[in-house]
Amino acid sequence: MERWFSRITMFWMLFLGEVQSQDWTKCSTGCTCDGNKMSVTCNGLKNVPNDIQKDAKELRLEYNSLSKLSPTAFHSLTSLTLLSLDGNELQTLPAGVFDHLVNLDKLYLRQNQLKSLPSKIFDSLTKLTLLRLENNKLQSLPHGVFDKLTELKTLYLRSNQLRRVPEGIFDSLSSLSTVRLDNNDWDCTSCDILYLSQWIRGNGEKIKTSNAGYTDPDGVTCQGTMESVNKITKENTFQAGCPTTTQQMATSPASTTTTETMTVREKQTKPRMKIFQEELFSKASIFFCQVIFTQHVSLVVIHILAEIPLLHIVCVVRKP
Numbered sequence: 113m114e115r116w117f118s119r120i121t122m123f124w125m126l127f128l129g130e131v132q133s134q135d136w137t138k139c140s141t142g143c144t145c146d147g148n149k150m151s152v153t154c155n156g157l158k159n160v161p162n163d164i165q166k167d168a169k170e171l172r173l174e175y176n177s178l179s180k181l182s183p184t185a186f187h188s189l190t191s192l193t194l195l196s197l198d199g200n201e202l203q204t205l206p207a208g209v210f211d212h213l214v215n216l217d218k219l220y221l222r223q224n225q226l227k228s229l230p231s232k233i234f235d236s237l238t239k240l241t242l243l244r245l246e247n248n249k250l251q252s253l254p255h256g257v258f259d260k261l262t263e264l265k266t267l268y269l270r271s272n273q274l275r276r277v278p279e280g281i282f283d284s285l286s287s288l289s290t291v292r293l294d295n296n297d298w299d300c301t302s303c304d305i306l307y308l309s310q311w312i313r314g315n316g317e318k319i320k321t322s323n324a325g326y327t328d329p330d331g332v333t334c335q336g337t338m339e340s341v342n343k344i345t346k347e348n349t350f351q352a353g354c355p356t357t358t359q360q361m362a363t364s365p366a367s368t369t370t371t372e373t374m375t376v377r378e379k380q381t382k383p384r385m386k387i388f389q390e391e392l393f394s395k396a397s398i399f400f401c402q403v404i405f406t407q408h409v410s411l412v413v414i415h416i417l418a419e420i421p422l423l424h425i426v427c428v429v430r431k432p
Contacts, residue, residue, distance in 0.1 A: 189213070228250065
């Protein structure tokens, strides 16, 4: 009897402990909780609390003093649909930090100090519809970093230090309707800019330059000039030597790239050489014909000479 009583007591203790862990009347230090919205908002923190309600739907950690995140900081919060880390001091994101947030719909990372992103940092966020990365210090983006975000509708990359994007980086974003790319250091002297330029020309209605949704692809301009990125083509003066695709250039060794560029330039000079040869033969033909007629050579001889393959001479004349 005592054994059964002890088991029942243990059961109730465990049950009550679980209820208490989900009690929205008790909130983490430095945080406020809204049980109706299942939302947690924290201020004045240097680290992410480890006792946040596990069934929380929204976690707002904006404008704290977070300079780094534990790789497992959000692993127990699998119900989150919104996570805001705006206005912190994050310089990097640990690989796998978002791996368990499979229900996340909105992710805010703006106004941090991010210089780069891990290559697969967003791979688990297959339900994400909004991603804000503006006002950071991103200098580059990894290949395929957005490949799994097929539900993403809004992407903000404005006000970073991006000079180029990898070829094909936006190709998997089949649901994308809004993207902001303005106020970056787009390098229009590099062949790598050709993918972005072509993508903007084909998706101009998605390029926004204001929160009101004003569409203007020309808001994305080249570094140091006001020229629009979408006007840069391979035919431009400083793009004439680019390979057929920027992917070839990105995946080939430097020596191969140089060889490809030289080959392109050689092909471009061949028409000029051909024209020069034709002009030379034309002038030689006229001179040869004049000599023949000066010497009163018969038309029979002229026709015989015209049939010689090495000369390629055609004279259309009248007998004087």
